[in-house]
Amino acid sequence: MEFPLFQVPYLGNGMTIALxxxxxxxxxxxxxxxxxxxxxxxxxxxxxxxxxxxxNFAKTMIKPTIIIxxxxxxxxxxxxxxxxxxxxxxxxxxxxxxxxxPWFMEWLVFTAEVIVILIYYFTWDSWxxxxxxxxxxxxxxFYTVLASMSAFLITGILGFxxxxxxxxxxxxxxxxxxxxxxxxxxxxxVSLGMVLGVLYVFVxxxxxxxxxxxxxxxxxxxxxxxxxxxxGWFLSAIWYFAxxxxxxxxxxxYSVLTGHLSQYYSYFWILNGIALLVLxxxxxxxxxxxxxxxxxxxxxxxxxxxxxxAQFERIREFIRGPYLLPGYMYVNQKLLPEAPMLQKHxxxxxxxxxxKTAPDAKPVDDGAYLFGQNCAQCHTIGGINxxxxxxxGRPRDAINVLVNHxxxxxxxxxxxxxDEHDRLLIVEFLDLLINHKxxxxxxxxxxxxxxxxxQ
Amino acid sequence: MNTLFDLTLSAPxxxxxxQILLFFTFELHLIFVLMMIGTAVLAMYYFGRAWWGGDERTxxxxxxxTILRKFLPLKALAVILGVGPLLLIQVFYTVPFLTAxxxxxxxxxxxxxxxxxxxLAFDALGQKMDVHPYxxxxxxxxxxxxxxxxxxxxxxxxxxxxxPDHWIRLAGRGGEFFGILSIHWLMRYFHVFGAAIVxxxxxxxxxxxxxxxxxxxxxxxxxxxxxxxxxVGGFALxxxxxxxxxxxxxxxxxxxxxxxxxxMWIVFASAMKQKVTSGIAVAVVLMFVITPMLxxxxxxxxxxxxxxxxxxxxxxxxxxxxIDKFRQVSLERYSKHLNSPMGAGPEIYSNSCAFCHGKSxxxxxxGAEELETPPENLTxxxxxxxxxxxxxxxxxxxxxMPYFRFYTRPQLDGxxxxxxxxxxxxxxxxxxxxxxxxxISSAATVQWEHTCAxxxxxxxxxxxxxxxxxxxxxxxxxxxxxxxxxxxxxxxGYPRTMMRSFVQLPPEVRSELAxxxxxxxxxxxxx
Numbered sequence: 011m012e013f014p015l016f017q018v019p020y021l022g023n024g025m026t027i028a029l030x031x032x033x034x035x036x037x038x039x040x041x042x043x044x045x046x047x048x049x050x051x052x053x054x055x056x057x058x059x060x061x062x063x064x065x066n067f068a069k070t071m072i073k074p075t076i077i078i079x080x081x082x083x084x085x086x087x088x089x090x091x092x093x094x095x096x097x098x099x100x101x102x103x104x105x106x107x108x109x110x111x112p113w114f115m116e117w118l119v120f121t122a123e124v125i126v127i128l129i130y131y132f133t134w135d136s137w138x139x140x141x142x143x144x145x146x147x148x149x150x151x152f153y154t155v156l157a158s159m160s161a162f163l164i165t166g167i168l169g170f171x172x173x174x175x176x177x178x179x180x181x182x183x184x185x186x187x188x189x190x191x192x193x194x195x196x197x198x199x200v201s202l203g204m205v206l207g208v209l210y211v212f213v214x215x216x217x218x219x220x221x222x223x224x225x226x227x228x229x230x231x232x233x234x235x236x237x238x239x240x241x242g243w244f245l246s247a248i249w250y251f252a253x254x255x256x257x258x259x260x261x262x263x264y265s266v267l268t269g270h271l272s273q274y275y276s277y278f279w280i281l282n283g284i285a286l287l288v289l290x291x292x293x294x295x296x297x298x299x300x301x302x303x304x305x306x307x308x309x310x311x312x313x314x315x316x317x318x319x320a321q322f323e324r325i326r327e328f329i330r331g332p333y334l335l336p337g338y339m340y341v342n343q344k345l346l347p348e349a350p351m352l353q354k355h356x357x358x359x360x361x362x363x364x365x366k367t368a369p370d371a372k373p374v375d376d377g378a379y380l381f382g383q384n385c386a387q388c389h390t391i392g393g394i395n396x397x398x399x400x401x402x403g404r405p406r407d408a409i410n411v412l413v414n415h416x417x418x419x420x421x422x423x424x425x426x427x428x429d430e431h432d433r434l435l436i437v438e439f440l441d442l443l444i445n446h447k448x449x450x451x452x453x454x455x456x457x458x459x460x461x462x463x464x465q
Numbered sequence: 466m467n468t469l470f471d472l473t474l475s476a477p478x479x480x481x482x483x484q485i486l487l488f489f490t491f492e493l494h495l496i497f498v499l500m501m502i503g504t505a506v507l508a509m510y511y512f513g514r515a516w517w518g519g520d521e522r523t524x525x526x527x528x529x530x531t532i533l534r535k536f537l538p539l540k541a542l543a544v545i546l547g548v549g550p551l552l553l554i555q556v557f558y559t560v561p562f563l564t565a566x567x568x569x570x571x572x573x574x575x576x577x578x579x580x581x582x583x584x585l586a587f588d589a590l591g592q593k594m595d596v597h598p599y600x601x602x603x604x605x606x607x608x609x610x611x612x613x614x615x616x617x618x619x620x621x622x623x624x625x626x627x628x629p630d631h632w633i634r635l636a637g638r639g640g641e642f643f644g645i646l647s648i649h650w651l652m653r654y655f656h657v658f659g660a661a662i663v664x665x666x667x668x669x670x671x672x673x674x675x676x677x678x679x680x681x682x683x684x685x686x687x688x689x690x691x692x693x694x695x696x697v698g699g700f701a702l703x704x705x706x707x708x709x710x711x712x713x714x715x716x717x718x719x720x721x722x723x724x725x726x727x728x729m730w731i732v733f734a735s736a737m738k739q740k741v742t743s744g745i746a747v748a749v750v751l752m753f754v755i756t757p758m759l760x761x762x763x764x765x766x767x768x769x770x771x772x773x774x775x776x777x778x779x780x781x782x783x784x785x786x787x788i789d790k791f792r793q794v795s796l797e798r799y800s801k802h803l804n805s806p807m808g809a810g811p812e813i814y815s816n817s818c819a820f821c822h823g824k825s826x827x828x829x830x831x832g833a834e835e836l837e838t839p840p841e842n843l844t845x846x847x848x849x850x851x852x853x854x855x856x857x858x859x860x861x862x863x864x865x866m867p868y869f870r871f872y873t874r875p876q877l878d879g880x881x882x883x884x885x886x887x888x889x890x891x892x893x894x895x896x897x898x899x900x901x902x903x904x905i906s907s908a909a910t911v912q913w914e915h916t917c918a919x920x921x922x923x924x925x926x927x928x929x930x931x932x933x934x935x936x937x938x939x940x941x942x943x944x945x946x947x948x949x950x951x952x953x954x955x956x957x958g959y960p961r962t963m964m965r966s967f968v969q970l971p972p973e974v975r976s977e978l979a980x981x982x983x984x985x986x987x988x989x990x991x992x
Binding site: 110261267270345347350358403 | 468469472474475476477478514526537538540541542544546547548549550551552555556559563564565566567568570573574576577580581584585588589592633636637642778784787788789790791792794798799802804805806807816817820821834835836837838859860862863864865866867868870871872873874875876877879935961
């Protein structure tokens with residue numbers, strides 16, 4: 011079984027998912043978990059201290075928060091699923107079957123989240139008696155509990171995608187869900203949510219008009235929360251990388267620096283250290299009520315936090331290569347046992363789309379199709395991670411060896427799934443491609459439209 | 466379809482359980498979607514009426530604001546309630562649904578962008594964002610167009626999934642519809658649009674109109690118009706079903722049409738008598754309309770999907786048996802991969818280098834036989850560490866040596882350290898074997914200057930011409946060979962490079978040439 015091929019032009023598949031996913035993580039962690047918790051905290055402070063300034067501050071934030079959560083956060087979350095549906099259908103289909111129940115529960119929790127936040131928003135002005143107000147505040151905190159439950163369920167699935175533990179051998183659901191990176195990643199995500207949440211409320215605090223005395227009081231509270239959250243985030247990040255197999259973490263720094271910057275290794279640590287210091291400085295200055303210093307550090311800290319999020323997600327996604335689902339599926343959606351089977355019997359024996367839609371295909375088109383099947387999940391032609399740049403200057407015999415020994419030579423690349431004849435087809439195609447001898451570069455756009463020669 | 470099969474992992478629930486769950490979760494989702502779209506259409510309509518309709522009363526009321534305020538909860542619930550059915554569809558209709566999304570992938574992906582933009586715009590307008598009417602109009606219309614495009618994509622996906630007979634042709638056309646599929650898609654889209662008008666109007670009647678006779682009457686007209694549109698459009702939709710409609714489906718359809726007529730009668734009577742009808746009664750009857758309609762669709766889908774799924778599962782079972790034979794070996798490989806430290810020098814050499822250069826570094830690895838340009842004999846060269854790093858970072862264009870930029874600096878340091886330790890690649894430069902008290906013969910010097918230097922350059926740093934070759938000759942000031950190895954290459958040449966054999970030269974001249982090459986080497990000036 012193979013689904014029709016599709017590749018996002020220029021961006022490639024990985025970058026398309028990354029753009030959506032990073033935005034979603036920032037909103038779901040920073041605003042849904044952290045932001046709403048801190049809003050409810052502000053409301054509670056207002057009620058407890060009978061201080062309308064806290065109440066007013068909380069109310070200022072709730073409308074944009076609910077719009078961002080429901081219009082962008084929810085859609086980008088579902089968006090990750092949508093994108094993988096089109097770009098990695100076999101992987102998402104398998105994941106849904108392995109984790110059907112967590113996914114189903116996630117839907118129920120997600121629905122409850124939306125209902126609770128809607129009630130929270132629409133009852134703000136109408137629940138006014140002390141009893142109603144207590145209930146309202148409890149609802150705000152309850153929302154963050156639900157959002158954290160959502161993180162709990164999703165973390166089991168995300169963790170599996172890197173540390174699938176014993177599942178490939180015994181198929182046990184529990185070892186798949188509570189995999190080794192589950193707890194550290196859960197703590198990491200929740201504490202990251204608090205860090206981002208503090209930055210989110212600071213935006214309102216410093217860019218909306220509030221009395222200076224209130225601003226100083228609020229920065230102290232949120233700054234202290236920020237310090238604790240940052241500490242939790244840092245420790246759980248160390249814990250997380252300690253449980254990931256070293257065969258994966260070997261390429262963690264490379265995944266961020268990429269081939270362009272891979273030799274500037276020390277800069278990676280220096281810049282990350284500086285970034286961490288920026289966040290620390292922000293939270294400490296806030297906890298010491300240095301409002302003006304906090305304000306001047308806010309924008310750099312937001313940039314730094316976004317970079318941290320993108321960096322972590324990039325590392326997590328990249329280092330599991332050559333696997334999409336470790337122990338079960340390679341990054342090109344071939345099952346692990348399929349690779350040796352197709353190497354023995356040939357890639358076209360169980361092939362549906364290419365055989366049906368291009369029965370008259372020339373050998374070079376077959377090669378292009380094999381490229382689509384084996385390589386296009388990561389490599390584009392002319393875009394990000396361009397295969398022409400990767401193979402530039404390589405003669406045909408070298409390409410042949412590279413295709414044949416890809417997993418040995420580049421440990422995050424999957425094996426070529428095809429027999430010797432198939433390998434010669436893809437080598438022929440790649441040789442023609444990198445030497446610009448094709449009449450037209452193939453596209454991997456809706457179905458089989460893989461043509462490298464004019465028919 | 467023998468080579469098309471379901472996933473080899475089994476589904477978590479029985480087909481019947483999934484179908485029942487799917488039916489009700491989808492109905493719930495669809496109701497909110499229809500109310501959301503209908504609300505957006507009504508809001509834009511009454512916005513236009515308020516500003517440009519010439520109706521002072523409508524302008525005064527600014528009813529569109531009341532309508533649009535309800536958009537936020539509707540859209541939030543519509544989106545979230547869609548997650549459940551999407552999960553169930555992908556689990557039960559795995560192959561048809563995922564094939565359809567792949568075939569229409571660009572449109573499918575655009576849904577995310579369309580949703581974010583349209584929902585943000587309507588939320589902003591609905592939650593008291595006051596802008597100039599023209600901006601409101603432009604923003605609202607753009608948001609409405611994007612919002613209306615979304616069911617178009619979904620309908621397209623479902624139409625494709627339901628018609629596997631047309632997949633091959635669709636794939637050949639890059640997912641573009643044709644003939645009967647185009648007509649069916651269009652009719653189905655209109656049917657969704659008509660339903661959205663009815664549901665939007667009923668929702669607004671329940672939540673913002675029923676206590677206001679003037680608004681209630683207008684909403685009744687919307688409901689009647691919507692139902693009329695549905696009956697006419699529904700007939701066209703019936704005719705456009707590519708596989709025809711079976712008797713059980715017709716029977717259920719008849720129930721839905723009857724309920725629609727009852728609803729129309731209730732609403733029409735209320736509108737004529739200017740009476741306020743119970744909103745709950747309208748909503749209940751509406752449920753009797755939509756449920757049989759969705760059941761009709763379910764019956765038609767099952768006629769395709771159930772036998773297809775059966776075949777796909779059987780194919781998957783057979784395929785699973787075939788790949789199971791390779792399961793053990795693949796898991797052993799996985800286990801080995803998982804337990805290998807990939808970033809240490811010995812492992813990098815073992816993984817990335819040894820299959821060409823060989824474990825002993827002599828250039829006789831397993832992959833070497835497949836290469837026309839033999840891999841370097843690492844034991845027979847002495848290289849400036851910086852030069853070695855340059856080669857590792859950019860490879861040798863024109864030869865099999867690829868670049869290794871996917872290793873970081875410390876990892877490459879580990880690799881070069883391993884190579885140096887085992888093969889003395891950065892070891893002491895071999896002194897020339899030519900006796901110091903005897904000058905190099907003029908024959909060798911002339912040969913070097915007139916033949917070798919054309920490519921290698923007089924100073925050994927390579928000429929302009931040499932630098933154009935792929936692979937280019939080495940820089941002899943930073944790279945040297947053991948005398949014997951240099952002599953061998955001068956004698957035999959280096960296959961598939963510009964370095965040809967000079968076996969015709971007298972042995973002593975060849976030996977002197979090797980000495981000239983060695984003399985070019987300079988001490989490394991950096992680590």
